[in-house]
Amino acid sequence: MADISIRQVYKSYGRTEVVHGVDLDIHDGEFLVILGPSGCGKSTLLRMIAGLEAISAGDILIAAKRVNDLEPRQRGCAMVFQNYALYPHMSVAENIGYALKVAGIAKAERLRRIATVAATVGLGDFLDRLPAHLSGGQRQRVAMARAMIREPQVFLFDEPLSNLDAQLRVQMRIEIRRLHRRLATTSVFVTHDQIEAMTLADRLVVMNGGTIEQVGTPSEVYHRPASRFVGSFIGSPAMNFLAATIARPGIATIRAGHAIAFAETDFTAPPGTQVEIGIRPEDLIVTSPGTPDAIEMQVEFQEELGAGRLVHGRFAEQDFIVQLPAGHKPVASLSLFVLAPAQAVHVFDAQTGRSCRAAACSTGPA
């Protein structure tokens, strides 16, 4: 059990800096997910925690101990790799027990612990097999068991599910969650799959371009995105954005002369500020033609999702998407009138991309 503290950590490869001063506190026993687009530095950050990558500047503390100069084995972390990195010439049992063997633990004790851990992940019948003779899901479990057997202070996962098919991924996700509930070991999980991130995380870190955009619970990140990037990255289909100007508190005008109301208690920006309005497709409500300030969208095509229906179209020369609830009739007309409830409207500063949320638009720990 340990908390992790990351203080002003930088990483450069030669001249290129890829992590630009990250501050993050990971609480003891928490399941923290790092989410971000490809190349944003998620793996690099994780590997610096693990000790596989040198830290260019800043400090990392595990259980209040500075680990910058410690070897991976001294940090008490176990890691699950994306492609599992199993030892191809060792059987499942040898793979799982190898860390104990290296640590010089007696054979009897080792076998006992291998059996226990293998049973936990459902590998009891495969102990003598070589990794090459296992399915992807089984290999994934071996990788998990190999990390678990050391009873580490911290679990590190680098996209461990991304090589599995969709169904297995969901199943393993649930198993990882269950395991964490039982062991309550501090875990850091890197992924670029937002469903995985939302479902697994106690807290979510959204990274972009080597910096942290937002830290918060999945619900906070979804409902109160701290920046335009977070708004667009979280949620599927993606948030609609409209350029607008603040007219007066609580009202923004879109170029076309439309006014959009937002909850002025949430967002503060002086009149005249250039902003971007963000509205999630699922928050829009269809209304009758001619409703004042309704958004009149040109319908292009529709997608049936089963649990709803997506209407793709254009508004104010931009792509615009509306999600209709299940059971809604297909839209027959060429245009669709929708309204955005004030509390579902997000306001971002057009210059900085940060949210104009009055308070609580923190990037720090929630």
Next chain:
Amino acid sequence: MIERTPVLNLVTHLILLFGLAVAFVPMWLVFTASSLTIQEINAPPISFIPGDQLLVNLTAAWQRAELGTKLLNSLIVALAVATGKILIASLTAFALVYFRFPARMLIFWMIFATLMLPLEVRIVPTYAVAANALAPLQAILDVSGLSALWAYVTGVNLVMEWNLLNSYTGLILPLVATATGTFLFRQFYMTIPPEIVEAARMDGVGPLRFLRDMLIPLSRTNMAALFTIMFIYAWNQYLWPLLITTDRKGYGTAVMELKRLIPTASTTGGGTPEWNVAMAGCLIVMLPPLVIVALMQRYFVRGLIAADK
């Protein structure tokens, strides 16, 4: 790839069979020749049908060339070359691939360059070194003035000599010092996924343990292949053993001593050349490499069954 092309299959098989025959006929001739009497072998035309004198000829060859000691010598040399090669090559490659040290690539290219210098090319300097293995060290000391310093301080002239003529060391060392194996192991180590190295680091493994538990088991196929190649290479050496040994009785190798069986005017004294005995000697000398190939092939033919997909 599975294709149905019966005609092409037939043609390719015929070509292969033809190649096999071309390769096999000389071997067969050696075998038949070594089973004929001296009269039969010297009577034209060449016989393709074996006779009944095989054992007689084998015994004659064995005794005349003293093949017992010679085979043992060859075996010692070939085994030592093959093992030494694997040891040195795997360790060198390990250092080159997994450690960052100054001039790493320079050293690699220097080792690589020796691929272009087979023993036959560098045989004169190699002989000079073998005559006194410490000569290069002496030269360094002389040039750097250290030996002069030593002579000045102690009043004793420093003369180092380590003669490798007529010794197993002399037979073995120059054959071990080639780059083939280093190159092979380096390329193999570089195909090992970096994640495995990292997983091992996370499991608390240090460098030597990694070599023992990961690299050596994973490169078993390579080792078997290299062992076979080096064994045959060392076994078949002719020129170098000829140079480095003057005491043929004690340090002659089998392949080199075969020449004693080749009939010349001096050995036959004008009589009929005994090609049957020479061929019988050939048969005996060919045998150990065959055994090695037979023993090793299951390792490298099977390949790395544990290979990760």
